[in-house]
Amino acid sequence: MEYQNNLIETQINKKLAELTHAQKDRLAFIDFSLQFFGHVARTDLIQRFKTGLAASTRDFSTYKELAPDNLILRHQTKSYHRTDDFQSIFKHDPEVILTSLSRGFGNGISTGVQPSEQCFDAVRLIHPNVAIIASIMRAIHNKQGVKCGYVSVSSGETERAIVPHSIVNNGHRWHVRAYDRKHNSFRDFVCTRFTYVDLIQGPVHVHEASPYDQQWQQIVDIELVPHPKIKQPRAIEMDYNMSDGKLSIQLRAAVAAYVLRQWQVDCSVDHSELHLGCQLALANPEVIKLIENISLAPGIA
Amino acid sequence: MEYQNNLIETQINKKLAELTHAQKDRLAFIDFSLQFFGHVARTDLIQRFKTGLAASTRDFSTYKELAPDNLILRHQTKSYHRTDDFQSIFKHDPEVILTSLSRGFGNGISTGVQPSEQCFDAVRLIHPNVAIIASIMRAIHNKQGVKCGYVSVSSGETERAIVPHSIVNNGHRWHVRAYDRKHNSFRDFVCTRFTYVDLIQGPVHVHEASPYDQQWQQIVDIELVPHPKIKQPRAIEMDYNMSDGKLSIQLRAAVAAYVLRQWQVDCSVDHSELHLGCQLALANPEVIKLIENISLAPGIA
DNA sequence: AAACAATGCAATCATTATGATTGCATCTAA
DNA sequence: TTAGATGCAATCATAATGATTGCATTGTTT
Numbered sequence: 001m002e003y004q005n006n007l008i009e010t011q012i013n014k015k016l017a018e019l020t021h022a023q024k025d026r027l028a029f030i031d032f033s034l035q036f037f038g039h040v041a042r043t044d045l046i047q048r049f050k051t052g053l054a055a056s057t058r059d060f061s062t063y064k065e066l067a068p069d070n071l072i073l074r075h076q077t078k079s080y081h082r083t084d085d086f087q088s089i090f091k092h093d094p095e096v097i098l099t100s101l102s103r104g105f106g107n108g109i110s111t112g113v114q115p116s117e118q119c120f121d122a123v124r125l126i127h128p129n130v131a132i133i134a135s136i137m138r139a140i141h142n143k144q145g146v147k148c149g150y151v152s153v154s155s156g157e158t159e160r161a162i163v164p165h166s167i168v169n170n171g172h173r174w175h176v177r178a179y180d181r182k183h184n185s186f187r188d189f190v191c192t193r194f195t196y197v198d199l200i201q202g203p204v205h206v207h208e209a210s211p212y213d214q215q216w217q218q219i220v221d222i223e224l225v226p227h228p229k230i231k232q233p234r235a236i237e238m239d240y241n242m243s244d245g246k247l248s249i250q251l252r253a254a255v256a257a258y259v260l261r262q263w264q265v266d267c268s269v270d271h272s273e274l275h276l277g278c279q280l281a282l283a284n285p286e287v288i289k290l291i292e293n294i295s296l297a298p299g300i301a
Numbered sequence: 302m303e304y305q306n307n308l309i310e311t312q313i314n315k316k317l318a319e320l321t322h323a324q325k326d327r328l329a330f331i332d333f334s335l336q337f338f339g340h341v342a343r344t345d346l347i348q349r350f351k352t353g354l355a356a357s358t359r360d361f362s363t364y365k366e367l368a369p370d371n372l373i374l375r376h377q378t379k380s381y382h383r384t385d386d387f388q389s390i391f392k393h394d395p396e397v398i399l400t401s402l403s404r405g406f407g408n409g410i411s412t413g414v415q416p417s418e419q420c421f422d423a424v425r426l427i428h429p430n431v432a433i434i435a436s437i438m439r440a441i442h443n444k445q446g447v448k449c450g451y452v453s454v455s456s457g458e459t460e461r462a463i464v465p466h467s468i469v470n471n472g473h474r475w476h477v478r479a480y481d482r483k484h485n486s487f488r489d490f491v492c493t494r495f496t497y498v499d500l501i502q503g504p505v506h507v508h509e510a511s512p513y514d515q516q517w518q519q520i521v522d523i524e525l526v527p528h529p530k531i532k533q534p535r536a537i538e539m540d541y542n543m544s545d546g547k548l549s550i551q552l553r554a555a556v557a558a559y560v561l562r563q564w565q566v567d568c569s570v571d572h573s574e575l576h577l578g579c580q581l582a583l584a585n586p587e588v589i590k591l592i593e594n595i596s597l598a599p600g601i602a
Numbered sequence: 603a604a605a606c607a608a609t610g611c612a613a614t615c616a617t618t619a620t621g622a623t624t625g626c627a628t629c630t631a632a
Numbered sequence: 633t634t635a636g637a638t639g640c641a642a643t644c645a646t647a648a649t650g651a652t653t654g655c656a657t658t659g660t661t662t
Binding site for chain 2: 020093097098103105108110113133152157168240255261
């Protein structure tokens, strides 16, 4: 039966590949609505994609061809309902699903966002400026430097040239990883602290590019366990899907300290840094030797 | 000139509204690529949407009709380049943009995710099970209760019936806001702690629904300032886009403590709770009287 | 200098997808 | 029993798309 299910799945994928992009989007919408709302009607499809009646009916027919056991029409409610045998015909990533549930199905750009009244993503307190992000992204993509104004916590506003290679969300804010020509080293720059960003037309030197960013290239193994002082470690083990009471993750050394801070991991050797909200402890503290900005993490002497 | 630009914008929106959904998606892709990468070619469009050559050429023609000053064809690079006068013809939300930059342009379901090598969203350590999310979401959408197994930190694994009304990301994990029939009150349940979820066919009582969830319905005004012990408050004020050195946000009382915890806001009255990573202080501590689960926030006696 | 290759374009024609209309089926409400 | 609102299939018209041809522009190879 496992073999037969895999065969059917392959045939479904083959048929999906033969469809146009627009058709595929509409079938994904039907599949998504059935799975997460339990029902879907022609009017839902028409409302979302602005198609005609006939096209919607054909879309449902196509979906029924692909997965006849997934849905059943109930004239009482005038809509299709998800069956108990439902098997999604699209692959799902939990974060992508939750994004779609909170913002609405779609890319969020063509037709904007439709905020949900039932699913709410995390509250964001920091909103980078789109024009700044766009300038930085174009510099990264075209391997260029930028001349910018920047307000740092330590030295106020300065002007400098940097060569950015990545934009990263550290859990609280978005920052740029870049080579700083002022300090001749790779550093992080918070996106909201740029006062202006102008692309530089000149060349970028090899040592200013990401392959020479040692902390960026270094991958470290982080091992996390439920904090030893927690009485019910099983709930924590479930949360983090731990195996043998442990979660191992590979992170770039440049990013690791931010992750430890965001998740409030106790990094002290004797696990003495237990404070409010702390559920995890670092099981391999020797790894902190590989992380230059480790002082950002909790529990570092 | 401001008036004339608004008139042009209205005309662009009118023309966009006349296009089919698929056409709009492709124009959004062109616009997005120009803004964030600085250039786009026919092959990019074909690769992303699997269209034919002629359709791509027509798409570029349509885009040029709408925004002739946005792009210019350079035969040397055989692609279109963003001009200095570029004005996006689609509205942008920073978070949506950053999601698209990190996961690729699209809904992430029809054709999956294309992880970027230049833009990285926050590392997630907790991944809810899609089947559990789907069951809970169907219960919420159809106003039903669920019978579930749940592993709590305090009492281990129990079986209970709940009536969920919302799914919320508290900054670290996704949880369900639901009426707990076991304790006869509204509570939060971490999504990764469910062992099973079955929908209940029976009725839901009025007092079990979200209008009776007082903490959910109560909106509280949170006022945040840079922590008084920070020497360079200007960078912090820029980060949080503060006005007059202050950021005011409206949050549901049920969610507020999580936000204060995630952002490590010092809630102590005398601002004595300054620890690593703390940049903000609560300017109106009297608000904590309205928040039942305020003990989750830092600095509460 | 000429030929080739790879992008771009427009025009034309064929194919496919979509939209409108008509007639019918199912269910609920009046 | 009738009306209304969903669903369907079939038919025909329209719009979007795909393939092909010829041309323009630029860089590379011969």
